[in-house]
Amino acid sequence: MTDNKPDVLLVGPSKPLLAKGLEPAFTxxxxxxxxxxxxxxxGVADRVRAFAVxxxxxxxxxxxxxxxxxxxxxxxxxxxxxxxxxxxxxxHGILVTNTPDVLNEEVADTALGLLLCTVREFPQAERYLRAxxxxxxxxxxxxxxxxxxxxxxxxxxxxGQAIARRLDAFGLPVVYHAxxxxxxxxxxxxxxxxxxxxxxxxxxxxVPGGAETRNLINAAVLEALGPRGILINVARGSVVDEPALIxxxxxKKIFAAGLDVFxxxxxxxxxxxxxxxxxxxxHLGSASAFTRAAMDQLVVDNLISWASGKGPLTPVxxxxxxx
Numbered sequence: 001m002t003d004n005k006p007d008v009l010l011v012g013p014s015k016p017l018l019a020k021g022l023e024p025a026f027t028x029x030x031x032x033x034x035x036x037x038x039x040x041x042x043g044v045a046d047r048v049r050a051f052a053v054x055x056x057x058x059x060x061x062x063x064x065x066x067x068x069x070x071x072x073x074x075x076x077x078x079x080x081x082x083x084x085x086x087x088x089x090x091x092h093g094i095l096v097t098n099t100p101d102v103l104n105e106e107v108a109d110t111a112l113g114l115l116l117c118t119v120r121e122f123p124q125a126e127r128y129l130r131a132x133x134x135x136x137x138x139x140x141x142x143x144x145x146x147x148x149x150x151x152x153x154x155x156x157x158x159x160g161q162a163i164a165r166r167l168d169a170f171g172l173p174v175v176y177h178a179x180x181x182x183x184x185x186x187x188x189x190x191x192x193x194x195x196x197x198x199x200x201x202x203x204x205x206x207v208p209g210g211a212e213t214r215n216l217i218n219a220a221v222l223e224a225l226g227p228r229g230i231l232i233n234v235a236r237g238s239v240v241d242e243p244a245l246i247x248x249x250x251x252k253k254i255f256a257a258g259l260d261v262f263x264x265x266x267x268x269x270x271x272x273x274x275x276x277x278x279x280x281x282x283h284l285g286s287a288s289a290f291t292r293a294a295m296d297q298l299v300v301d302n303l304i305s306w307a308s309g310k311g312p313l314t315p316v317x318x319x320x321x322x323x
Contacts, residue, residue, distance in 0.1 A: 006307050007047040009068070012054030012077070017293055021300030022052065025307060031058075041067060050306070052299055053077060053084070060084040065094060073312065075302040077295055078286075079103055079159070080236060082209035086318035096319045097302040097312045101158060102294040103286035108162035110260060110285050111204065111234045118230055118258030118279045119144045119202075144230065144255060146172060152200030154193065154216070155207035155235065156182050163204060175200060197224035202232060209236030219244040222254050229254045234285055237262040246271045249278060260285055 008026040010018070014033075022028050029048065034040035048068045053060060053076040062085050065071055073095040076084055086096045117123050125139045133139075151167050153160050153176035164174050164187065174187050177196045181189040190196035193216070197203060203225055207213050217231065217240040225231065231254060233240050242263050248254045250271070260281040262268050272278050286292065302312045311321040 006049045007044065008050045008052055008303065009044065009048045010052045010054070011058050011060070015054065015296055017296045018052065018054065018300060021297065022303065025304055026050070046070065049073070050075065050303055052303060054299070062088040065089060073097065073303065073306050075299045075312070077299050080209050081316055082236065086316050090319040094319065095306065095312055095321060096316045097314050098316055099295040099298040100314055102298055103291050104159050104162045106288055106291040107159050107234060107285040108166055110281070111163045111206065111232065112166050114234065114258040114260055114279060114281055115202070115204065115232050118232060118256050119146055123279055124276060146170060149201035150175065150199070151202045151204055152177065152190070152196045153187070154203055154205040156185055156187070157206070160206045161185065163206060193221060194224050197221045198226070200225070201228060202230045205231070205233045205235045205239055207235050207239060209238050213239045215239075215241040217241060217245070219248065222248040225254050227252055227255060231257040233258070234260045237265060242269060249275055
């Protein structure tokens, strides 16, 4: 072991790009390879100064972080970081970083693909063809179209703006709801989510997960969206009240839904899988080799920048670096 290398705990799988980036600069401890995780963690807890968190269901909460008295930074994969208690970390001098921007365009592409699939029933039409039904009769005309719809964006951050640019190119009216107006955005802002849901035909959800947005899309919002309304969720499963959504779809209180995220991933409610007016993606948002490599690299780059004394590249708002 090289004593002058900072010790990093890798929480989640070790991918080649991560290993190549981390191993020259850090002593890497791989939690996933431990036969006895508790014994392993007890053995390294006093040395670990940083976490590299990749694909993992491990909650990086206060109880977990307290086990590492020298912990200084949590470099987390993904733009969402609701699995990390960033507020507690910030209050205890621990930096948290995520991987924003490098995935904006990929997620926006996915959102538009999901919207098109849901509105025009492309997956259903392909299944129809593969089942040999086209030889007997043409696929029925789709009831829904984008031509007469207004899109209500729930969230207008970096990814939301990338989605909105694509919707502009489609010639679709766009409005948005956020806690406060975005000064750099010309679209109409709705202070009330309910009011916006009442006025639009599609809700496109792209907000962070966490306690503040849990069940933000509830029964009342779905009721306001109405029987021709379509819900698209590329945010977090927790943002939508899943039982309320299932009931709204079953009772035809909304027309359809397109979902890339779910509450208990990878488990998807059977009721949703059995509905023909729902399009389901297995959390594809940023899932291209190109974009995931860029995200992996940013996990590494945040740690290298921190270790060099320059501070992290993309700290989250709850844990700004000291000046």
